[in-house]
Amino acid sequence: METKDVLIIGGGITGLASAWWLARSGLSVEVWEAGERPGGKIMSTRQDGYLTERAASMVLNFRPEVVELVREAGLESAKTARLPAAEAQRYLLHKNCLKALPMRMGAMMASPLWSLRGKLRLLAEPFIFSGGRPDETVSEFITRRLGREVLEKAIEPFIAGTLAADPDVTSAAAALPRLTALEQRYGSLAAGVVANRILRRRTACTTDTFSFRNGMATLVECLANTPGVTVRTGYTACELAREQGGWQAAAATAQGRQTQFARHLIVATPAPVAANLLAQVDDELAELLRGIRYAAVAVVHAGLARDAVKHPLDGTGFLAPRGESAILTGNLWMSTLFPDRAPPGKILLTSYLGGVRAPQVADWDDGRLAEETLGTLRPLLGLKGDPEMLRIDRHREALPVYHGAYQARMQAIAARLERIAGLHLEANYRGGVSVRDRLARGHAVANRILEAQQWPTAERQRSAVPEPTGRMAARPGLSV
Ligand SMILES: Cc1cc2nc3c(=O)[nH]c(=O)nc-3n(C[C@H](O)[C@H](O)[C@H](O)COP(=O)(O)OP(=O)(O)OC[C@H]3O[C@@H](n4cnc5c(N)ncnc54)[C@H](O)[C@@H]3O)c2cc1C
Incomplete structure (x- = not known):
């Protein structure tokens, strides 16, 4: 079997971004994703003319690496800009009313x-x-x-x-x-x-908030189709072992057990999965990962006719402080932020419930989630009638919460990793949960691997990389 330069476990945005930066420098990369599709938490869905997002709905960027990735991956023309910052009024729930923040x-x-x-x-x-x-x-x-x-x-x-x-x-x-x-x-x-x-x-490093006309799935699909990257879905990594010169990994798949040897291994899964996979490799590292807590979040998307909502929806939405709402943490006026998220004459409201403030939300059925959400929104926004489109997305382990002595835990993880050649841990429990941070951390892990290999980058690009074509054309050379 062909040795890969890098095997990435986890095809969420972190794994895919890491793969993109690595492939761009001429390394052979394989991504194993347990699910049926790449993207992890991120998924865009079209329903009755509305475009909803299961997790990230936009990228708030100020990092040059992200600008570079979007440009070089050919995504610039697929972007859709958010409502201009000057018009992006934010509201706060205060004494049961919405107040401009x-x-x-x-x-x-x-x-x-x-x-x-x-x-x-x-x-x-x-x-x-x-x-x-x-x-x-x-x-x-x-x-x-x-x-x-x-x-x-x-x-x-x-x-x-x-x-x-x-x-x-x-x-x-x-x-x-x-x-x-x-x-x-x-x-x-x-x-x-x-x-x-x-x-x-x-x-000249400015802040830019954007999504894509077909939603965040555009970013996922583009990265998953990077030349030089093989993404295998339905591959659940179940065993990792250090061997001479690299890592041997095994996955459970519909076709039975599959194995792969790679010089470097990036584990880009949530921390509990990484802990289980690495228990045999380094139990102290596994224990540090096991201690990372996650919070559950439910997302309720409601589509309505514009005239069924009294509020002008003249902003990004509102946040709810803990004294005001135990359940809803926020509500985004998605179709004000990105007008193409709803059909003409309609609006899309996206509510977020749960977090550590309301963990009980994870066990509610769809009926209760809809009832609690609409019960909160009705008096605040002046909703008339029921939504014509309702969609609910749930995440049991939505986000890692950076609770306790988190930096000390991260430093201890980094110290353990320094002793284990060729192993890299990268996911949203390290260095920020935002898509911006995930794309930028993908760049950083790729650079670490290139440095470790002291890769003759230009030489490899000439001999090993398939010529990028069309929209995905990648400029050679990873900028450090
Ligand atoms: C409700 C919500 C709203 C958000 N909104 C925003 C936003 O507007 N803007 C923003 O920037 N960020 C936002 N975020 C954050 C952002 O979406 C996430 O932090 C990010 O998508 C996480 O990416 P990841 O690749 O680190 O992890 P994941 O997306 O969790 O990917 C990990 C992958 O590993 C796979 N996996 C697990 N076990 C195995 C195994 N054994 N073998 C192989 N694969 C495995 C999983 O199937 C998954 O695909 C939001 C998050 C949530 C939950």
């Missing part, structure tokens, strides 16, 4: 949402001494720097809504790495924001 300092100072005390505390930020504990929680970090009100009205709903986590136990350094880095580097978040704006102007 001010996004700029001036608007915040004028907003009745914040008390005078909260505003003064915020203005004091540049004068607060820097330096919290290394394993500070999000709540401790934000309260120390910006005050309790910012935590409760902005950060807690954000952490619950986007990370399904609880800020009281979430590691600040793991969940808000950019903010904690600003404090470390500039001594204050305000100073850091100003400095970064100046730097960004110099490096």
